[in-house]
Amino acid sequence: MSASFFDSPAHLSGGPLTPRMRAEMPFELVGPRLQAVCGNFTPVPMPRQQTVSGGIEVRRAGGVDVALIGQNLQRVHRDAQAIRRDDREHFFLVFQDHGGALMCQGAQQIAVQAGDIVLIDSARPSEFVYDGASSQQVSVHLPRADMLARFGPTLQGGVCVRRGDALGFAMRAILARLLDSGQSDDAHLVEAFLGVFGSVLVERARQAPALLSRNAGEGVLRRAMDHVALQFHDPAFHAGELARHLGVSPRLLQRAFEALGVSPSRHILDTRLAAARAALDAAARQGGPAPAIAQVAYDCGFNDLSFFYREFRKRYGVPPGRLALGPLTH
Known part of the structure; x- marks a missing residue:
């Protein structure tokens, strides 16, 4: 019998999607690198922090960008002015892979730990608080116009899928296969991923x-x-x-x-x-x-x-x- 994307040992055991990144980056390079990968976000260091431990990289998988971001900043934020200056609009489906964070959008403040998933809308102000603790996230960049056309008004920033949720488990397993494969023609996996995500939105709509x-x-x-x-x-x-x-x-x-x-x-x-x-x-x-x-x-x-x-x-x-x-x- 052929293997399925649920056969990854890391995900059967609830392990991380990616190894922890441990590079040392001068703080002044973090902002430009974040902008290149994610758009206009402003990093805020801890007092007297001159270097950032982690890494920022982007992979192309199944026709979508997947960003790997590890850091120990105080926080990262995106305000209305940054949104107006940015010509890229995405929904970021953020998988907390190591450590934790406080993910804020509008009046919502969502504390996440490893294994949790949260949706962030780039068209609305947001703030991610780390308070200097080591944190690593895997962010799937979904074109905003395409996602609104596909899912309609059920799609809003602030959707959270907690570790242990069966649909979250399925999304992590598919994403793991995408990351392991790294093939540009893995469109079928992206469709499977979005199909499961659509099921999450249906559940949330029923509860709304x-x-x-x-x-x-x-x-x-x-x-x-x-x-x-x-x-x-x-x-x-x-x-x-x-x-x-x-x-x-x-x-x-x-x-x-x-x-x-x-x-x-x-x-x-x-x-x-x-x-x-x-x-x-x-x-x-x-x-x-x-x-x-x-x-x-x-x-x-x-x-x-x-x-x-x-x-x-x-x-x-x-x-x-x-x-x-x-x-x-x-």
């Missing part, structure tokens, strides 16, 4: 609130989060304006955001705070004169400076001026 069905406004949450990522910097932008843009009632918009456990207004505020922190972090890393806090606040959509100071401190535990001394490590 009725508001994500066709009768309740398909894709309201995804479209809302996309629009917030593009408009948060406008101080006049608010939840009412978001509802008008989407053509839905404020009540339906409120119900859509219940899936994330936040209100639309809270999500807009959190997006603005995250953008302000990213701007202050970047300025602190570059050295030179400290940025004007007021200007950063206004650029991120705040028109009340005292409100910005108060909410920033509540969210991050320090005043925004603290970041002039160096990036936060949490």
Whole structure:
């Protein structure tokens, strides 16, 4: 009897997809390498970190790119400005292979460990937190337009498949065969992989609130989060304006955001705070004169400076001026 792609001993035992990468990279090379492989992402080092342990490489398998990324950074993030500058759009299906991470997209924060899988949408802001611990991920790059055409509005960033899930097991086994083969004509394996992933989406759709069905406004949450990522910097932008843009009632918009456990207004505020922190972090890393806090606040959509100071401190535990001394490590 011929072997199947479920016969890999590593996956029968729950082992990793790839060996741990242990190369030493100067930190200044990590950003350009990440951009070449994944698009516009900003790496953030730990305090006084000058080298990064791991590696960044890309393989072509079955007509799709598969990135192997190992590092011990503080975090990596992608904001709305980076999205606008990037002409590549993908869904990243990220397999946590060694170590762990906190994968954040919108208001979702998903703690993953080895064996977990999470879907990230490159068209929405995201942040991956490692806090200096060694972490290695295998990221399957799925062209966004193709995936939306195939799966429709059921496809949203933040889908997580936990280690031990039967469908996740099947996806890992197929990906292992793709990585082992490395043949460009393995399209049948990619089809099998996407077929199993489609089954994951069907399960999630059955579990989703009725508001994500066709009768309740398909894709309201995804479209809302996309629009917030593009408009948060406008101080006049608010939840009412978001509802008008989407053509839905404020009540339906409120119900859509219940899936994330936040209100639309809270999500807009959190997006603005995250953008302000990213701007202050970047300025602190570059050295030179400290940025004007007021200007950063206004650029991120705040028109009340005292409100910005108060909410920033509540969210991050320090005043925004603290970041002039160096990036936060949490």
